[in-house]
Amino acid sequence: MADMQKIPEASRRRLALLFALLSSYGGDKITSIQIQRMTGIDRALIRKDISLAGFKGGVSNGYKVQDLREAVRAALGLPLPDQKRFCCIAGLGKLGAALMQCGIFDESPFKIVAGFDSRVNRTEVLSADFPLYPAAKMEAVIPESKIDFAILAVEDDQAQLMADRLAKSGVKGIVNFTGQVLEVPEGVAVENVSPLLALNNIVAALQSSAS
Amino acid sequence: MADMQKIPEASRRRLALLFALLSSYGGDKITSIQIQRMTGIDRALIRKDISLAGFKGGVSNGYKVQDLREAVRAALGLPLPDQKRFCCIAGLGKLGAALMQCGIFDESPFKIVAGFDSRVNRTEVLSADFPLYPAAKMEAVIPESKIDFAILAVEDDQAQLMADRLAKSGVKGIVNFTGQVLEVPEGVAVENVSPLLALNNIVAALQSSAS
């Protein structure tokens, strides 16, 4: 946190991808050429990113995977596995319920500690290994449980309202599964993972490469 | 398709977001300042993007929402609602099953027409309003059903294998819900929507804005 230079946005996103890649990479060493093959990112740019992350440990035959992974983690300010960051799920419909049950953050520092839904019967019918609350309790539970992040999986027409309440309750980041574009206060980050937006991005990308 | 200039990647992504915003916007007119408020994107940049999309219909008191939306759609090469594009879901675990049941592409040109899982009991136990197949049928069903896009929701350790088979079967775009970074052939686009990657991106973004 202290040594952090400003890593530009574009580099940050590539480094986060690299971190994911390294986390599941089954080898001891890796070169920029191998990373290029796996990610499609130019190898010179990969080396620049790694250099931006402050890692100088590459030797002439590649990077040591564990060292590189740790350097990237530190440069991005990602928590260690034992520095738990608490999350909640807002919206326990089909998608929200599935996300809460399918162990999406297993083996990561993120931990889901609460679920919310405005329909009381959802919170009563479902079960999880963390408590489920009616949405009315959000403003109380979120600060109390030190929840910093939320997964938003409500219906589109409730999305902005819920985002407002999450932000007001102190949530600092929202993973947005809805199709709604969220307006949030400064200091709150949104990452859009709507499948429809993703597909539209894919279609647009394919069009423009097919000239 | 014919008139398409190369819209740069960054602009394309913002325009796709703008398209989503306009699709649910409940007004007749909109200005670049309002769009800035809702998306956080600088208003001058929004006007540049719109201009890049080839739309010159703005009058002194804003853009007509329907016209702008249609222009953005056309510029990105997105299909009209009646030009259906066929998709499949690969992986019918909790998440895949939820995605298939929760009407994620309702009111969009995308239509899910098949589901695949390597576990026969998943394809037999679940039901949907489209057929479910054992993964062994992928190579036959995908070309036959003219499937262009896939939602990948298998376990991480099967992700690369399934991506290979999807690409070999002719799929041109993959919405990747797994934590695995996918290596795909040229001409295949991947959009990563892993919740863990999304959260890591959020944490990294928050760090670097808190200097």
Place this chain on the structure above:
DNA sequence: TACTGTGAACCTATTCACAGCA
């Protein structure tokens, strides 16, 4: 030899600033 690390060149994207217009 096969890689990393990096300055310099190049290219792309963003912001500024203002003319034009309803």
Place this chain on the structure above:
DNA sequence: TGCTGTGAATAGGTTCACAGTA
């Protein structure tokens, strides 16, 4: 007046090319 549209200025990102190294 309050907006759009856009050339010019600036900032930022990417690629090149090569010295340095195990």
